[in-house]
Amino acid sequence: MRIIVDMDEVLVQFVDEVLCRWNTLKDTRFTRDHIDMWHMEATLGPGSFEKITEWIAEPDFFENLEPMPGAIHGFNTLRQDHDVVIATSLAAGIENGYDSKRRWLKKHFPDFDHKHFICTSRKGLLKGDVLIDDAVHFLEDWWNNGNNRAITFHAPWNRVEKNFPRAAKWEDVLSIINFWEAHDEFDKIQRQMETAKTVELVEKTLDHVDKLMKPRRFIPVAL
Numbered sequence: 001m002r003i004i005v006d007m008d009e010v011l012v013q014f015v016d017e018v019l020c021r022w023n024t025l026k027d028t029r030f031t032r033d034h035i036d037m038w039h040m041e042a043t044l045g046p047g048s049f050e051k052i053t054e055w056i057a058e059p060d061f062f063e064n065l066e067p068m069p070g071a072i073h074g075f076n077t078l079r080q081d082h083d084v085v086i087a088t089s090l091a092a093g094i095e096n097g098y099d100s101k102r103r104w105l106k107k108h109f110p111d112f113d114h115k116h117f118i119c120t121s122r123k124g125l126l127k128g129d130v131l132i133d134d135a136v137h138f139l140e141d142w143w144n145n146g147n148n149r150a151i152t153f154h155a156p157w158n159r160v161e162k163n164f165p166r167a168a169k170w171e172d173v174l175s176i177i178n179f180w181e182a183h184d185e186f187d188k189i190q191r192q193m194e195t196a197k198t199v200e201l202v203e204k205t206l207d208h209v210d211k212l213m214k215p216r217r218f219i220p221v222a223l
């Protein structure tokens, strides 16, 4: 499968870094649970938009962000078996975001092919089998462009999203992908069975089903 993976809040902890800086600056106690809207400045209050814009313009801001829990192992597991593309959006006017994000990828996935790294604000226009994202507007864009498989990476700001299955952690992402893979395999087998003309072909197909029923390869994710 070609799987399109978002960066901020799927691979990378963006919100936690911003909250940490804002809480230190303003002596507040905001946590992720308080951020129930996409534009976090609506929750943080006056001056936060300007401050966040200033922080993300730092040349090494994205490069130094922490990975999401389980993301390194989960992403490495995913790319063993799939054509994985990273699609991220960049805030307008933040020119160094592209380089800083690429350096983050280099640091955590040194052998990742950067031809599979895309910056776009229209993820619905990409061609793939699955999108993994936390942003409701990107998931809606994906859905509105005729794609019916995506995974909503759970966050307080995307609770309203109802079209797609929800992953609370990377382990859930792998389980959902494994389920879809198995579903597609069974679909294929069913079609082969329907058109099989010989006993030999039916037996071969049944043997394949038997192998599929054996536990699928799954590496538990350390959280």
Ligand SMILES: [Mg+2]
Pocket: 006, 007, 008, 009, 010, 133, 134, 135
């Ligand atoms: Mg995101």
